[in-house]
Amino acid sequence: MLEIKHLSGGYGQLKVLSDINFTVADGTMTALVGLNGSGKSTTINHVIGLLAPKTGEILLNGVALQTDPVAYKRQIAYIPEQPVLYEELTLREHLEVTMKAYTLDRDVAWARAEQLLTIFRLTNKLEWFPTHFSKGMRQKVMIVMAFITDAPLFIIDEPFLGLDVVAVRDLLHLIDERKATGTSFLLTTHVIDTVEAHADHFVYLKDGVVDQQGAVADFARLVPELVEEG
Numbered sequence: 001m002l003e004i005k006h007l008s009g010g011y012g013q014l015k016v017l018s019d020i021n022f023t024v025a026d027g028t029m030t031a032l033v034g035l036n037g038s039g040k041s042t043t044i045n046h047v048i049g050l051l052a053p054k055t056g057e058i059l060l061n062g063v064a065l066q067t068d069p070v071a072y073k074r075q076i077a078y079i080p081e082q083p084v085l086y087e088e089l090t091l092r093e094h095l096e097v098t099m100k101a102y103t104l105d106r107d108v109a110w111a112r113a114e115q116l117l118t119i120f121r122l123t124n125k126l127e128w129f130p131t132h133f134s135k136g137m138r139q140k141v142m143i144v145m146a147f148i149t150d151a152p153l154f155i156i157d158e159p160f161l162g163l164d165v166v167a168v169r170d171l172l173h174l175i176d177e178r179k180a181t182g183t184s185f186l187l188t189t190h191v192i193d194t195v196e197a198h199a200d201h202f203v204y205l206k207d208g209v210v211d212q213q214g215a216v217a218d219f220a221r222l223v224p225e226l227v228e229e230g
């Protein structure tokens with residue numbers, strides 16, 4: 001379970017977030033929504049440990065980032081909005097680096113990788129370098145790297161922007177499968193429609209504070225300003 005308690009934070013002297021409180025329970029998905037600049041990415045940056053809280057704390061299965069950064073970070077699989085790949089490593093090497101970083105059993109992880117590579121049509125591209133991948137393919141590589149881990153928390157930043165419809169459907173299917181095994185998901189999105197059927201809770205950020213949060217079923221009632229008319 002991810003617990004965010006009274007988090008205030010931001011960049012250097014710039015305070016962006018004030019007194020953020022929410023939890024993501026095991027086997028559930030929380031959608032973090034809000035307009036441009038509302039603080040979604042800043043919240044994620046705090047949860048993955050890129051930024052340190054000014055006040056408050058973030059606990060992942062009881063472990064605080066400040067107390068044990070390695071144990072904390074190993075529990076997170078992060079898929080950023082902009083894929084971050086090593087230009088000098090092949091796809092195969094990216095998968096191997098991930099297996100080492102998360103101390104995965106190689107046989108189990110490769111069996112998983114093969115299934116994922118098939119789903120995302122990357123099987124014959126193991127020796128390719130990132131420069132040869134399209135934007136969507138780079139994103140798929142990040143998805144494969146995340147889903148070979150056993151991380152109890154997945155954080156996915158704007159997952160649907162560069163993916164084709166087939167890949168979106170496949171990603172949502174993978175998310176549902178993992179959720180059923182107890183994995184938690186924190187996802188940022190501008191379009192709640194895509195995740196509505198898959199998310200359990202939403203947190204609506206407005207100018208760096210939680211304006212509303214609750215069950216996804218109540219989203220339209222609680223946040224009418226983000227629901228398209230028609």
Ligand SMILES: Nc1ncnc2c1ncn2[C@@H]1O[C@H](COP(=O)(O)OP(=O)(O)OP(=O)(O)O)[C@@H](O)[C@H]1O
Pocket residue numbers: 011014016034035036037038039040041042043
């Ligand atoms: N690296 C940074 N340094 C300083 N300020 C930043 C930085 N990144 C974001 N900000 C500021 O923090 C505030 C929140 O931005 P953030 O990126 O968290 O919003 P967001 O909800 O993710 O927006 P978007 O939907 O556009 O991605 C904005 O006012 C932004 O200008």
